[in-house]
Amino acid sequence: MEYNGLTTFWFLLVVLLPLGISWMSEKCTVYDEVNVVYIASHNCPMGNLTADCFNVSDVKLDLAPLPPQIDSLCIVARRGLVLPPKAFAQFSSLERLYIKECLAVIHPGAFTGLLNLRILSFQEDKFVHPVQKCCSASVRPNAFGQLPRLVNLFFYNYNMSTMSAGAFSGLKDLKDLSFHSCGTELMDIACRIADLSQSLTSLYVGTNNTVILRRKSCPCLDEALMKAEINLGLLFGRFPVNITELFISSCSRPMRIVIGSESSPKPGLSLHIYGQNVQFVDCEKPFFQSVVSLVAIVKQLLCGSDFAGKYFKFLENFSLNSQVMTSFVDLVGLNTLVHLQKLKFTNIDLSDQPNLGIMLRNLTTLKLLDLEKCRVPSLMEDLTKDLRSLKYLSISLNNDLNVIENFARPLVNLRYVYLYNMVLRCSCDNAWFDDWVKYQRQVYILTRPYGKDIAIACRSVNGIQNFAKYTESSCSTNIEFLLFASTSLWILFFMFVVLVHNLAGEYLLSFIYIARGWMEEALRGSANRRYKYDVFVSYSGMDERWVTDELLPNLERRGPPFLRVCLHSRDFSLGVDIVENITESLYRSRHTLCLLSRHYLRSKWCSLEMKLATHRLLVEQRDVLIVVFLEKISPKQISAHHRLARIVKWKTYIDWPEEPQQQMVFWDRLWAKLAPKPVQNN
Numbered sequence: 001m002e003y004n005g006l007t008t009f010w011f012l013l014v015v016l017l018p019l020g021i022s023w024m025s026e027k028c029t030v031y032d033e034v035n036v037v038y039i040a041s042h043n044c045p046m047g048n049l050t051a052d053c054f055n056v057s058d059v060k061l062d063l064a065p066l067p068p069q070i071d072s073l074c075i076v077a078r079r080g081l082v083l084p085p086k087a088f089a090q091f092s093s094l095e096r097l098y099i100k101e102c103l104a105v106i107h108p109g110a111f112t113g114l115l116n117l118r119i120l121s122f123q124e125d126k127f128v129h130p131v132q133k134c135c136s137a138s139v140r141p142n143a144f145g146q147l148p149r150l151v152n153l154f155f156y157n158y159n160m161s162t163m164s165a166g167a168f169s170g171l172k173d174l175k176d177l178s179f180h181s182c183g184t185e186l187m188d189i190a191c192r193i194a195d196l197s198q199s200l201t202s203l204y205v206g207t208n209n210t211v212i213l214r215r216k217s218c219p220c221l222d223e224a225l226m227k228a229e230i231n232l233g234l235l236f237g238r239f240p241v242n243i244t245e246l247f248i249s250s251c252s253r254p255m256r257i258v259i260g261s262e263s264s265p266k267p268g269l270s271l272h273i274y275g276q277n278v279q280f281v282d283c284e285k286p287f288f289q290s291v292v293s294l295v296a297i298v299k300q301l302l303c304g305s306d307f308a309g310k311y312f313k314f315l316e317n318f319s320l321n322s323q324v325m326t327s328f329v330d331l332v333g334l335n336t337l338v339h340l341q342k343l344k345f346t347n348i349d350l351s352d353q354p355n356l357g358i359m360l361r362n363l364t365t366l367k368l369l370d371l372e373k374c375r376v377p378s379l380m381e382d383l384t385k386d387l388r389s390l391k392y393l394s395i396s397l398n399n400d401l402n403v404i405e406n407f408a409r410p411l412v413n414l415r416y417v418y419l420y421n422m423v424l425r426c427s428c429d430n431a432w433f434d435d436w437v438k439y440q441r442q443v444y445i446l447t448r449p450y451g452k453d454i455a456i457a458c459r460s461v462n463g464i465q466n467f468a469k470y471t472e473s474s475c476s477t478n479i480e481f482l483l484f485a486s487t488s489l490w491i492l493f494f495m496f497v498v499l500v501h502n503l504a505g506e507y508l509l510s511f512i513y514i515a516r517g518w519m520e521e522a523l524r525g526s527a528n529r530r531y532k533y534d535v536f537v538s539y540s541g542m543d544e545r546w547v548t549d550e551l552l553p554n555l556e557r558r559g560p561p562f563l564r565v566c567l568h569s570r571d572f573s574l575g576v577d578i579v580e581n582i583t584e585s586l587y588r589s590r591h592t593l594c595l596l597s598r599h600y601l602r603s604k605w606c607s608l609e610m611k612l613a614t615h616r617l618l619v620e621q622r623d624v625l626i627v628v629f630l631e632k633i634s635p636k637q638i639s640a641h642h643r644l645a646r647i648v649k650w651k652t653y654i655d656w657p658e659e660p661q662q663q664m665v666f667w668d669r670l671w672a673k674l675a676p677k678p679v680q681n682n
Contacts, residue, residue: 025065028053047072047096059087069093071116077101089113097121102135112146120150124157134182139163145170155179160189168192171199178204189235200240204247232287233260239287241266249274259285267314268292279303283311292339293317299326307333314339321346325375325398330354335361344370351375351399357382370394378402384410396420400459403433408443419456420448424467426460428475434468533566535626535674536589538609540599543630544569547595554667555674563674582609586616590624591674597630601641614643626673627653 024030031050044052050072056062057078066073068090075098082105088094089112096119103122111117124135136159144150144167153174159182168174177193177200189205230248232239243265248257255275264286270293278296283303288311299322301308309318310333318340320328325347332355334340340363350356350371357380360366364386375398384390390411400423408414419437424430437445437456447455458467535555539547547567555563566589572581582605586592592613600606617625627647639645647653654670657663 027055027062028066030067030070044074044098045072045096050074057081059083063088063090066091072096074098075100077103080104083107083110085109086112092116095119099123103137106137106139106143108140108142109146110143114147116149117147118149119152119154120144120147121152121154122156122158123154134159136162139167141166142169143167147171148173150174152176153178157182160192163192165192174199176200176202178202193235199242201242202245203243204245205249229256229258229281231258231260233258236261238263239265239290244268245270245272247272247274250276250278254278256281258282259287262286264290266290271295273298273301276300277302278308280308280311283308288312289314291315295319295321297321297323299324300328302329305329307331309333310336312337316340317342319344319346320348322348325349325373327352332359334359335363338362338365340366342366342368342370344368344372345374346372347374349375351377360384361386363387365389368392368394372396373398375399376401378404379407380404381406381409383407386410388412390414392416392418394418394420395422397423399423400425402427403430405429405432408436414443417443417445418448419445422447422456423464424456424458426458426465426467426470426474428471430458430467431471431475434471531590532564532588533571533585534563534589534676535591535593536566536585537593537595538606538613539595540597540603540606541569542599543595543597546630551595555671558667558671561675563671578605579608582612586612590676591626592616592624593626593628593674595628595630596633596644598633598637601633601637601644607641610641611643614647625651626670627651628670629653629655631656 029052031052032048044050047070049067049070051063051066051070052074053062053066054076055078056075059075059081063073070091071093073088073091073094073096077099079102081101081103083103085107087110088097092113093116094114095116097114097117098119098121100123102124111120122135122137135157139162141164143164144153147170150171151174153171153176155178157180160179193200193203230250239261246269248255248271253275254277255273256279257273259280259282262285267290269290271291272295274297276298277300278298279300280303291312292314294309294312294315294317296309296319298320301320303311307329309315309320309331312318313336315337316339318334318337319342321344327349331350331353334343335358343360343363343366350359353359356377360369360383366387367389369387369390369392371394373396377399378401379395381404384407388410391413393411393414393416395418402425424433434456437447454464454466456467457464458470459465460470537547537551552565556565566585568581568585571585572578573584576584586609592609594600594606594610594613613625625647638648654666657666
């Protein structure tokens with residue numbers, strides 16, 4: 001055995017030295033690399049230069065060889081160690097000090113010289129000494145008064161009753177105080193931390209065997225209350241304004257919490273309550289308005305006979321847990337917590353709630369709802385009616401569930417749903433839920449299988465079944481009919497679209513414009529119709545010179561009345577679709593003048609203008625189209641354009657003459673046709 005132990009020691013020495021061990025002694029090891037601290041001692045928090053010492057019986061003697069520049073020191077003391085004055089005076093750079101095992105005495109000035117110490121921890125290891133689980137160290141007055149920068153102070157398994165009432169005097173900047181005390185009387189805790197209440201931002205108190213204080217144990221108190229309750233007013237005096245977390249625990253025993261003060265912390269307090277039947281007193285105090293996060297692991301949470309949660313008016317996060325399935329008093333008061341964003345129930349029986357349908361009303365800012373191991377009779381729209389901000393929904397129930405089809409309708413912002421071991425009732429009323437889980441695209445749904453190959457289960461008289469297979473075998477008739485009907489409607493719609501496209505195509509919009517104009521004219525009467533232009537001229541760009549040299553001077557400049565002529569090169573609106581420009585111009589012009597030439601017949605846009613003009617002619621049944629041939633075009637060329645050929649056959653047109661004398665007659669005829677008729681007054 002000696003050989004094996006020696007071999008192990010040298011093996012560790014050889015392995016650890018290259019990793020960063022800078023120095024070793026009989027009882028201490030100094031590390032200068034944080035990874036080595038983790039390997040060598042799992043319980044010694046790391047620092048830049050860390051010393052880890054074991055079996056320390058004399059602090060000054062055993063720690064004398066250590067370098068003075070260490071910033072982290074871990075000590076496993078021999079039970080009964082005494083800390084004399086200036087025990088650590090040589091370590092002026094020390095920032096963290098962890099002492100494990102029970103100390104006998106801490107003298108005043110024991111920590112003199114530790115001007116940079118920020119963290120101080122005392123722990124009695126009850127697993128090493130299971131018989132004596134509580135450390136009754138004698139801590140003298142002003143034992144910690146020489147630590148001006150101490151921020152965090154921890155005690156574990158220490159009896160506060162054996163500490164002097166002035167043990168914590170001088171700690172004016174302490175922020176975090178945490179102690180799990182044993183054999184401690186409740187008011188002993190109060191009188192020892194009374195001077196710290198203005199600087200603390202975090203306080204954790206855990207006790208196993210708290211008893212009632214007798215006044216002689218704490219002479220600084222004027223009165224010792226003989227009540228089985230926690231009075232926060234006596235504990236703090238005035239609440240620390242900067243406190244951010246408060247833990248109150250009675251383990252599994254009933255607890256009565258008295259606020260007892262008109263003061264309150266700043267808004268933003270996180271309150272954690274652990275107990276059995278917990279009852280608040282003074283529920284209208286300002287303290288309740290400071291709490292924004294509440295975690296309650298209780299069987300009941302009351303104020304008087306009502307649910308206490310409703311008094312936390314500015315609550316944003318609320319977790320209500322019970323270690324066993326519990327029926328609470330009426331939780332309808334939750335609907336007054338209008339600032340609530342996260343709500344979690346664990347082991348809560350909601351099936352007995354008389355006002356379940358309105359319990360979550362008014363919670364319009366709620367973003368997360370978690371029902372873990374609860375009982376809920378059904379998910380219905382009444383329950384989710386006002387949850388329009390809900391984004392996360394987690395469901396893990398201890399009962400078979402009915403899901404009403406419209407329950408998700410108000411959840412317009414729902415994005416994530418987590419279903420754990422979901423068991424529905426085998427009913428076709430729930431069949432929609434299987435399709436919703438499979439095909440929902442807006443919501444990401446995660447299911448934890450109930451069993452092998454069963455994503456969602458259902459229960460019937462035959463036991464547990466695969467819900468998907470159940471709906472397929474028992475509820476598929478309606479689904480097949482819906483699929484048939486929807487497919488048939490889709491085919492008919494597709495055929496209709498194809499038919500409309502072939503008949504109207506790209507001119508459907510134009511036809512709508514012209515039909516709209518016809519309807520407006522029919523409703524208002526043609527006598528009251530006003531046009532922006534007297535004539536819309538349809539011509540090829542190759543003939544634009546003739547338009548500017550011949551047409552415009554003889555139409556626009558001849559009068560009165562002077563004709564208003566619309567040209568695509570001049571009057572079309574910029575940035576508007578061409579087809580829309582054409583139809584709008586046709587609709588706003590009294591006549592359409594088509595100037596036919598060989599260039600016109602070869603132009604795509606001229607052909608479109610001709611088609612739209614003939615559409616208008618057919619719809620309005622008025623003489624709105626005038627055709628002018630600018631040059632001789634053979635009938636063969638015209639016959640290739642069926643619509644134009646039909647118009648030429650049954651409608652009179654005008655040829656542009658070459659002789660100057662005939663041209664004057666041409667302009668007289670055309671101007672007379674296009675000029676607006678004078679309005680006759682009756």
